[in-house]
Amino acid sequence: MSSHSGKAPAQTVVTVAIDAGGTFMKGGVLENGVLLPEPYLEQPSRSEADAESFIAHFASLIIRLAGAYMSGSGTTEHGVTFRIGTAFPGPFDYERGISRIRGLSKYEQLYGLPVGDLLKKELRRRAWLPGSDPWMQTLANADMAFGNDAVLFGMGAAKRYPGERLLCLTLGTGLGSVFMDRGRAVSGSDGVPASGMLYAETFEGAPVDGQFGRRGVLALADALQARRQGDDVIDLAAAAARGESAALQVWRAYGERLGRMLRPYATAFRPDRLILGGQIAKSLPLFGASLAEALQPVRPPVLYEDDLLRQVFYGADMLFG
Incomplete structure (x- = not known):
């Protein structure tokens, strides 16, 4: 006799968290609101790159983090809901995911561009490449949000x-x-x-x-x-x-x-x-x-x-x- 009641199993909510600094991008993973000790990844931000190259670089970090989580968790693509939260320096339209950075010697090529939309487009493109892992389609449909790094620091501190x-x-x-x-x-x-x-x-x-x-x-x-x-x-x-x-x-x-x-x-x-x-x-x-x-x-x-x-x-x- 089955031990469950017929309800769909609870989804594991996985937040891929990114801190996009001017020199390095750093990323971690939270599972149901708890920061995991691993994976943690760090890569040069390439904040001087053209927009297309930067978006591809950004997407690679997200995919590497999600992949490391999936390979270590034993969760299937049907059992996980991904979210992607990013701390990005300002000025930035955080509601719409549009960069307003100009004259700061970093992320200059993103000025006026919808970073969030471009990132989603790149994740979806990679999800449909031959040989892509099934969970990448789930990742490509993730909710995405941006916040100021200092504000996110305060929000995290406020949990305490x-x-x-x-x-x-x-x-x-x-x-x-x-x-x-x-x-x-x-x-x-x-x-x-x-x-x-x-x-x-x-x-x-x-x-x-x-x-x-x-x-x-x-x-x-x-x-x-x-x-x-x-x-x-x-x-x-x-x-x-x-x-x-x-x-x-x-x-x-x-x-x-x-x-x-x-x-x-x-x-x-x-x-x-x-x-x-x-x-x-x-x-x-x-x-x-x-x-x-x-x-x-x-x-x-x-x-x-x-x-x-x-x-x-x-x-x-x-x-x-």
Whole structure:
């Protein structure tokens, strides 16, 4: 006698999550909302390539991830529902999957193109090639969604603090940001800019994005005459860790400036936590005290998230509700 009730077996929902950075594309797989330790793949982004070559490159990563999952899971193509969630740098029309990137020395050839539609077309083309695995047709019909990498980071972090208000920053090449209220991104209220992000806001007469990413740290070091020729952010962090006073001054000044920039937004939004991710955030021990002091009278706990990519992948999964 059969042990099941005649109902169709539950579908396994598989999200192929991609972080499309300017230098590398990184991908992982979530099964029913849980990030799997494998597969994890990384490849050069080829962000300088023409559109056709980039789309083919992008599709190859998705297929490799899906293939690795299918070969290891034992699931048939009839038992899986694929979704493809991608963190893509802005400016980008995330609702329609259209790139608006121009003048940033990456993904220039995608400007104005429907990246999502082109990617689906390429996946469908490959799915019908002779000898293609049957699951590739399922993959070609996957729902697809795009999100800003900093926003997806915040969405992933919000899974850990679902009932709280969070101000999440990614500090790396530039400054990414998102204001989260109980799992939802906020924009245009409670002191949050209409865009929901800080990168285009001004601080002391200049855009925020250029002041608190890599360029900003190096410019601050130059202004304080604390940088040797050829030094980068990692060298300034190492010098400060060795106790060199000039480098320590750079990081104290960085934290103080970051706190003063954030203070009006934090005062209005009142986050329960300030969560930092990205390469520069690794140096939080060097600038955390001056940041906290400059934020006063607001006193949110300041946390460093050491696995930004994990949170981005969870955020990519959450794009589908």
